[in-house]
Amino acid sequence: MxxxxxxxxxxxxxxxxxxxxxxxxxxxxxxxxxxxxxxxxxxxxxxxxxDPEALMVAVCDALAASYRECLARGIIAGNTTTRISTFFDFYFNFLAPQGLRKPVDDAVYDAMFALAAGSEAVRKNLREQYDLLHHVIAHEVQIAHPALHQKACSEIGFLFVSLMYGHWKMVATLGLSEDYNRVSRQALDRLIDSYLARYDDPDDVVTE
Structure with a gap:
C-alpha cells in the first residue's frame, strides 16, 4: 500500500x-x-x-528514534545477553569505530532543553525520554548484576543519565577534549564496582 x-x-x-x-x-x-x-x-x-510546539515535540521524537536505531544495531552486532557495556560504550562514543557513533545532536538537545523551560509539551517529552533511559539502564544493570539491589540499579540508571548529559554539555557544547569520554566511561565501571562492594539501602537505615 x-x-x-x-x-x-x-x-x-x-x-x-x-x-x-x-x-x-x-x-x-x-x-x-x-x-x-x-x-x-x-x-x-x-x-x-x-503549531510550532508540535513541530518541536516531533523533533524530540526524532532525536530519540535515532538513538534507538543506533543502539538496536549495536546490540545485534554485539550478540550478547549482557548489554550494559554496549550501552555505556555507545553513549561515550567507543562504538564509533564500528560505525555506531553517537548522534551529533547536542546543540539540538540544548535547544530543546531551553525550549522546555516554557513548553510543557516539550518538557514532558524530554522527561519521558530520560526517564525511559534511566529505567532501561537500571534494567540492564540488573541483568548484568542480578545480586545487586533493585534500588541500587535504579540509582545507577539515574546517575548514568545525569553523567552522560552533563558530560556532553561539557565536551560537545563547551568544547572540552573528547579524551574525557574515557574518563566518564571508566567512572561508570568504578561506580558500579562501588555499588557491588557495598550498598546501604536508605530505607533500611534505622534512626534513633
Missing amino acids: AKKIAEYRKPEIVQAAIKTIAAQGVPTPSYDDIAREAGMSRQLIRHYFP
Missing part, C-alpha cells in the same frame, strides 16, 4: 528543523528557515505543522 504524502513530508520537515536548530543554535527556528533547509514553501511547513 502506497504511503500518504504526509508520511514523507513530515519526516523531511522534522529533519530540516533539526538541521536548522543545529546550525543556528536557537530553540525555535522560524518557518522560513526550516522551509529554506527543506526546500519547501513556508505555507507547506505550516500545513503539516500549524
Whole structure:
C-alpha cells in the first residue's frame, strides 16, 4: 500500500528543523528557515505543522528514534545477553569505530532543553525520554548484576543519565577534549564496582 504524502513530508520537515536548530543554535527556528533547509514553501511547513510546539515535540521524537536505531544495531552486532557495556560504550562514543557513533545532536538537545523551560509539551517529552533511559539502564544493570539491589540499579540508571548529559554539555557544547569520554566511561565501571562492594539501602537505615 502506497504511503500518504504526509508520511514523507513530515519526516523531511522534522529533519530540516533539526538541521536548522543545529546550525543556528536557537530553540525555535522560524518557518522560513526550516522551509529554506527543506526546500519547501513556508505555507507547506505550516500545513503539516500549524503549531510550532508540535513541530518541536516531533523533533524530540526524532532525536530519540535515532538513538534507538543506533543502539538496536549495536546490540545485534554485539550478540550478547549482557548489554550494559554496549550501552555505556555507545553513549561515550567507543562504538564509533564500528560505525555506531553517537548522534551529533547536542546543540539540538540544548535547544530543546531551553525550549522546555516554557513548553510543557516539550518538557514532558524530554522527561519521558530520560526517564525511559534511566529505567532501561537500571534494567540492564540488573541483568548484568542480578545480586545487586533493585534500588541500587535504579540509582545507577539515574546517575548514568545525569553523567552522560552533563558530560556532553561539557565536551560537545563547551568544547572540552573528547579524551574525557574515557574518563566518564571508566567512572561508570568504578561506580558500579562501588555499588557491588557495598550498598546501604536508605530505607533500611534505622534512626534513633
